[in-house]
Amino acid sequence: MSAARFVFDFDEPSPGGRELLGGKGIGLAEMTELGLPVPGGFTITTDAFRSYAIGRQLPEGLAEEVRAHVAALEVKCGKRFGDHDDPLLVSVRSGAAVSMPGMMDTILNLGLNDEAVEGLAARTGNPRFAYDSYRRLIQMFGEVVDGIDPRRFPDALAALKRERGARSDADLGAEDLRALVASYRGIYREEKGRDFPAGATDQLMRAVGAVFDSWDTPRARVYRGANGIPDDIGTAVNVVQMVFGNKGDRSGTGVAFTRNPATGARELYGEFLANAQGEDVVAGIRTPQPVEAMALIMPRAYEELRAALRRLEERYRDMQDVEFTVEDGALYLLQTRAAKRTAAAALKAAVEMVEEGMISREEAIVRIDPASLDQLLHPRIDPAEALKAAAKGLNASPGAASGGVVFDAETAVERAKGGPVILVRTETTPDDIHGMIAAQGILTVHGGMTSHAAVVARGMGKPCVAGCEGLSLEEGVAHLAGHDLREGDVITIDGGSGQVYVGKVKLVPPQLNEDFETLLSWTDVHRRLRVRANADTPEDAARAREFGAEGIGLCRTEHMFFGEERLPVMQEMILAEKEPGRRAALERLLPFQQADFEGIFAAMSGLPVTIRLLDPPLHEFLPLEEQASDERMRARIRVLHESNPMLGMRGCRLGLVYPEIYEMQIRAIARAALAVEARFGEAPLVEIMHPLVGFAEELRRLRELTERVWMQEAPDMPHTVGTMIELPRACIRAEEIAGEAQFFSFGTNDLTQTALGVSRDDADRTFLMHYLEDRVLERNPFEVLDTEGVGGLMRIAVAGGRARNPSLKIGICGEHGGEPRSIAFCHGIGLDYVSCSPFRVPIARLAAAQAALAQEGASRYVAAGG
């Protein structure tokens, strides 16, 4: 054995695991080891890919290694590669360490040529099958290896069908297909100026290079970008002896799950298509039967499959998704991997596996992707509206969404900038990936639960209804149960029920189910971070509490100035020229604020409530200049206009220039606290937060103001005073600021804007999407905390703050507080709590527990996905 080995048989030990062999390769090797029926073959490692990637040249020695392994395979199966009489055929399949369904290329039936196809026909006694296999090879090879326009071969097939009057492929006979082969070879020659390559090894080596190349297609790059997969891990290539599901009625192909991937129920689940090759299932072109149908037509293969699935789940201690083929009644397993599943399914399976003793509670916690829980925390269709559905399809990916209809991916991306869209397609392909990312939901005419649309949508946590009956598409129009829908017409889909509605439908908030509650109760044992919610109303506060929030980390007060009775008074305040006029208006706003605070304190009894004083610039309370009612207001609007309001007259700057505003708010808080204490006999835990502090002197003065007013109103009521940390300067000077603060709360939305110099309101439209598409940035820093930059500032602030004030409480209340990777970072730098929107509280609880387990060095728990 030479020093650098790039190829390993499925049945021989290898020095590496998933990273070296890819997900498909390791699965095939492990199934082989378990004694399960796997066709012969071998894996070309990701090392070979990396070597190839340097100069787009297959590494030295690879060709010989491949030849040697082909020879071994020939011995094993008693056929010869390239033989004209009884040819060994192989497929070449990509397989990265991380699953990227449908993103890279596969080529089947390698080893056929004009002579071998005759041998195959003779040996199988099935010339139709033989020619069909050959024409598929020419098509796949032509498209994938040689880049021939993917419309050319299907056009020729369609022309032949028209000529023969055939309605489907099945109506074409052996002679038709032989003619088609000739026509395909003509296309190949026309396009490439040479004949389709006859040499089997030549075919194979060129196919390997093409699969490597497919790692770098734009759609694969977009997919990796959206899923946070590094660009440099590369793919392995599997060379697998062909088995045929399209040999007749005792053959077929399918996909099976060890549990239901939509619900998590412990039941065999899957789909099967008789007399078909695997690609037919995945592409969603023909609608398959439930896998149970196999019990009747091929009972032995069915029982073998059930047994294999049990073995695999035991082996992997996780839900598996298995591709299989039955050739002449014999079962072959072609792939096993951790099943993509809905969040509900992941939860149920994890909780039940704990109950079954298969995994530990900690493994269950670590296994759930917190981001996936978002699916369960999306609104659903109000059950009262369920009857009005216009049509029904498969419930391919749960959640509900409304949006304007779009018919192609480009339009989806374009129109999504203006509002939510639903992508409506006959079926989706990997080329639609950017449109699926942009859309709120996906609706398809064809395809089943394992079609491209369904698998990708579930992965993204987006609603999808697939195979919708009563839906058909024409140029620019969707006909849906009697409605003609054009681009932009609004529909609503419910991927949990499969129902489709015309127009916008009322949605209801989600609730936690029993599995979810169980898992979350386990998480609370492990996490160190407290989880609070951002909530501005008693309703939101109550919901947050239901979801397990341990306080309110951000109660914004600006909405309390809106509303029919309030806004005119607020505007009067803003229009007043002098302080007495402002005070008079504020006096009238005080009772409203007080009532709001009383409601929130009551809802959060016993838990802390952080109230942020008025933050937005005053012009946000005035109409647009062209809508102003009088000249006085127009003049004020002009005066208040700022060229960069984000960096303007807001936050504590308002509080220092117009102290009467904050005085009123503090008074309202104090009075509300007294009233709630009187009513319930328990004082609320009040935390008063000053926003946008950059200088310790700002906070020193505002704290003085706060304490002065508090002493006047509620001298015996406990409370604390702190600040948002949302400016880079506040991070750098945190030590000094901590001398004036009892708590810090990172406002990472604004801190990201200022640290990166990026306006969130503009950036998506201008350069940020370009940066993400072009991979200048790996992730949107407004979604996932920029731990290196913004996080670097946070580390400085935590160190400075705690140096000055070791008891300083520190949290985060930007939207990152509900994002799992960001939560892990917050755990790592020692924050006390995260605060997020009520619906993300469960996600934060789970992510916080995972962060704590990871820190405990819990690497023994297998991570989710795979």
Next chain:
Amino acid sequence: MSAARFVFDFDEPSPGGRELLGGKGIGLAEMTELGLPVPGGFTITTDAFRSYAIGRQLPEGLAEEVRAHVAALEVKCGKRFGDHDDPLLVSVRSGAAVSMPGMMDTILNLGLNDEAVEGLAARTGNPRFAYDSYRRLIQMFGEVVDGIDPRRFPDALAALKRERGARSDADLGAEDLRALVASYRGIYREEKGRDFPAGATDQLMRAVGAVFDSWDTPRARVYRGANGIPDDIGTAVNVVQMVFGNKGDRSGTGVAFTRNPATGARELYGEFLANAQGEDVVAGIRTPQPVEAMALIMPRAYEELRAALRRLEERYRDMQDVEFTVEDGALYLLQTRAAKRTAAAALKAAVEMVEEGMISREEAIVRIDPASLDQLLHPRIDPAEALKAAAKGLNASPGAASGGVVFDAETAVERAKGGPVILVRTETTPDDIHGMIAAQGILTVHGGMTSHAAVVARGMGKPCVAGCEGLSLEEGVAHLAGHDLREGDVITIDGGSGQVYVGKVKLVPPQLNEDFETLLSWTDVHRRLRVRANADTPEDAARAREFGAEGIGLCRTEHMFFGEERLPVMQEMILAEKEPGRRAALERLLPFQQADFEGIFAAMSGLPVTIRLLDPPLHEFLPLEEQASDERMRARIRVLHESNPMLGMRGCRLGLVYPEIYEMQIRAIARAALAVEARFGEAPLVEIMHPLVGFAEELRRLRELTERVWMQEAPDMPHTVGTMIELPRACIRAEEIAGEAQFFSFGTNDLTQTALGVSRDDADRTFLMHYLEDRVLERNPFEVLDTEGVGGLMRIAVAGGRARNPSLKIGICGEHGGEPRSIAFCHGIGLDYVSCSPFRVPIARLAAAQAALAQEGASRYVAAGG
């Protein structure tokens, strides 16, 4: 002697210097020590002030100490305080460690009452003088100690003058003044409900408290704010035996300088007013004579004064400003201090003192306030225009300015927000200080070179023309040599020549004089920081070079897209929908840019030139939407609109989204470099700078792009590639970014905006002025670098950058690069160069040398001012 001593006689040693005794107190003590004629008296220390400041209560024991020192003074001068027969009279004068001319209060003639005034009248044989002294006491005491409306006493004086038909105070006789005393006492009783206090010690102690209180008047706070004087140093109080310049023709009072404070020439310079008290000179009410006039009327006192001035300059080794009084022919010195002087005078005096062997070159360098040099680097009136002056006054403070006329300080502040203003007053008072800060220049009807307006304007480095003949003021109108000027009418003043022009007058750029050149040549020996200039045109580059710039630190390229021939092409580029359209337009812009670069390279031959690629958002090149010519442009303007353009699509973001723009610029630079090399035989030192980098990946790609284009155009031409550091993230990630950069240049304008979250375009109008007035901030962070916050980020960036790349060149090109305190900071953190506007290059050279000397521990050099 008790433990805590608060009082020291002028002739006894004290444990502290200027900080303890104040500037006036230490001067009196030191003059006494030199044997110069100083009236008897003592100083109450700043310790007493600080003790007083705590509870607004004179410290325990102070009254007894004062009594003891008064008793000693009584012995010395043979008179008794409060005596009815031959009373000792004293003045109470403030005196902080730092001079604050006219900002705090003084009370004269303490010790007079109804009986003592008769004794004084009898002893001096001058009842008119005695009653005049007494009525002055009642007025000053009433106003300063008891806060009586300052209009009441002058109104009574004016009424009496009307009644007596008197044109001036001098027309009033002894009996008139005795009646005035009665009337003043009536006013006092009416206002305060009690009699004017008769007890001398009571008067004295209350006067001391009032002088302490005057430290905290709004005008004093504003002055300290504008001059960077800490609020907590406080003032000492001097109790000085009265001497009288208003005793008749052998008496008088004046101010003298050891050298000319306007030019620095070595000549006796000053003003003298016969038969007057000191306050008459300083207030500018009567126009005094040159001090040489004394030679005729009191030759002995004149010679004594000349000798004293020589002694004082030798003693202090600096130009002195001396207040004196002559009483019946006897000279008394009342104050000596380092003279306020124009920058030109400071330079000439410093250079000449070096030549005279009085001070070292290093002392000369350290003594010049770099900020003051700004005066010399302001534009002057074009000599060709000098003939058109409408009027002429005293050249009280050099420099020229145009602006709209305003007649009071409040209006000056208000109108200055909209454009430059000239404050026009009969005479200025300390209450006008905020208006003087806001105005571009000051013009007064009355007053001489030592009037309030002149002294303060010189201190601020603002043009001032005082005592303007032919100018008179009425309600809302200034009559100037036949012109009637109303608020907002534009005038131009030249404080260097004293000329006043109606309308705007052409100004010419300044040039360095010989003294300036000499001093700067000395600085270059000491400084470590290189000094470059920000210059965008060959003209600016040439001027910068004249001023000693050692390269261009910031050549902005945006202006190169403006101009009649260019802007339409630039707009065409922006309006193009696709890249080929943009490239076609850019192709036409390239020759313009190339020509611009050639001019700059030629002007800076042998010195480095840092070119910043396009930075501003594209919408800055389009008209306002309402001025757009067609719908296509309006649509593009709407698309390019950003809610926060400061944080938007600009800098390197443009370069990454539209790489063709930067490609064109780099091509133009490379071709210009080749052309200049061909022409002059020397390659320019080209540094290409990418703006607004936040992520190393941005710079990595742009550097690649730069090198690719460069290789195409000028593969053998040396050049470097670097980046602006102007985002907090760039500072935090400097180590990574330094891996891609050959140089860093801090853009502290934008770094201040992002680190502090403050939009420079808006903040002055909204909260920043409020912050400065209210002392939330001590200094405007856009003028003086916020060394704690922004500077903290810079320290991180320097450390990170040098850790990765020890040879990294680091500079600063924000406007702080020309501000002395900021330059000292840049020196301290180890930058390689500062870059500033051409006119600030000399300031930067001096400041850099001072920073280096300060670091060498050159504390032996006496600091400037005093």
